[in-house]
Amino acid sequence: MSIQITDVQAQEILDSRGDPTLAVTVSTETGEVGHAGVPSGASTGAGEAVELRDGNMHRYGGRGVLTAASHVNGELRDLLRSRTFNAQHEVDEAMIVLDWTADKSRLGANAIVGISMAVARVFAAHRGEPLWRSLQPGPGAARMPVPHFNVVNGGAHAAGGLDFQEFMIAPLGARDEREAVRAGAEVYRALRARLAEAGLGTGLGDEGGFAPGIDGVEQVLDLLVASITAAGYAPGREGVAIALDPAANGFYRDGSYHVAGKELSSGQMVDWYADLTSRYPIWSIEDGLAEDDRSGWVALTERIGDRIQVVGDDIFVTDPAVIAKAIGDGIGNAALIKLNQIGTVTETLEAISVCREAGYAQLVSHRSGETTDDFIADLATGSGCGQIKAGAPARGERVAKYNRLMQIEAEARAPYGI
Secondary structure (H helix, E strand, O other), X not given: OXXXXXXXXXXXXXXXXXXXXXXXXXXXXXXXXXXXXXXXXXXXXXXXXXXXXXXXXXXXXXXXXXXXXXXXXXXHHHHHHXXXXXXXXXXXXXXXXXXXXXXXXXXXXXXXXXXXXXXXXXXXXXXXXXXXXXXXXOOOOOOEOEEEEEEEEOHHHOOOOOOXXXXXXXXXXXXXXXXXXXXXXXXXXXXXXXXXXXXXXXXXXXXXXXXXXXXXXXXXXXXXXXXXXXXXXXXXXOOEEEEEEOOHHHHEEOOEEEEOOEEEOHHHHHHHHHHHXXXXXXXXXXXXXXXXXXXXXXXXXXXXXXXXXXXXXXXXXXXXHHHHHHHHHOOOOEEEEOHHHHOOHHHHXXXXXXXXXXXXXXXXXXXXXXXXXXXXXXXXXHHOOOEEEOOOOOOHHHHHHHHXXXXXXXXXXXXXXX
């Protein structure tokens, strides 16, 4: 079932942080039109595909994306109009070849991923299918994912002294997506009330979580447990569990972790995580150690990987080859999946497949700089990965994903959970 692309257009728009990003539209000869809004990360791994920025300090402090837009409207448009395509992977492979760099730095990963997402929507429309169904690896693979709501922001996502980047709640015990979203919203509301009662700030970080000016990790965890209980849920896997993204690259310097006012070795970090997970209903830790601390990752996985989800993000960068090597090295037991981290839908699905074949869990993720594009909701459902993180149950660019999940659930009748 081939498509003939007749036009590709990109323009500069703003993301949720007020930075420029791309909006891409792809049109076909038979009338299908696919749109995409390109996300952008703040906390990034060294091996990520390169987001092309203009560097013109007279526009947006150098962060403009007119050059990437010109590549979409020029070379990439010419390529995609030059032939017919039978499948998503043909489009993505053609763009990768045209770029020819290992990290998509010539044309820009932001240019390539925008087209890739829009093309996925075109193929779904051409087949007369919803996007989630079109992205399934096989019939019946769809599964509604457990949402992980980022309710307290720190690190690179908020001002203040809180070193850990994300404190999330995950309604593992919910019976369906609608109830999971309700649980997230109710705990979020209860947390806001407790912060206000304590005289703490209720301003928001990049991803919609509260940035209350708390420095202590355990103080935040205590607040989360109290808020889960106040909202009428049981803290833990039968109700609402806690997930952490320390984003340890942000506080790793000279071989040590500078966190919570201390300087800790890799072994001491592992001990700390083991202690925290024994005292709090934490079920998942993402980027608990720095991407260069591979021996520490192995030790962390061996120490708590039999009872806790140990998620690699910066260390994996959604790269199938990198993930495969890490699996062989015994690093982690789950991978974060970010479309723009690798740069095409095809490579993203390959990364999910590598994880699935090895028995590693997958967690589809947004970025700190988002648009109202809800692509990842369909990706998480269609891939059957069972998990998604899209920020707080607040702010339009975040709730767009959760609202889309509830819409999908109404039509998919897919099971919920991991």
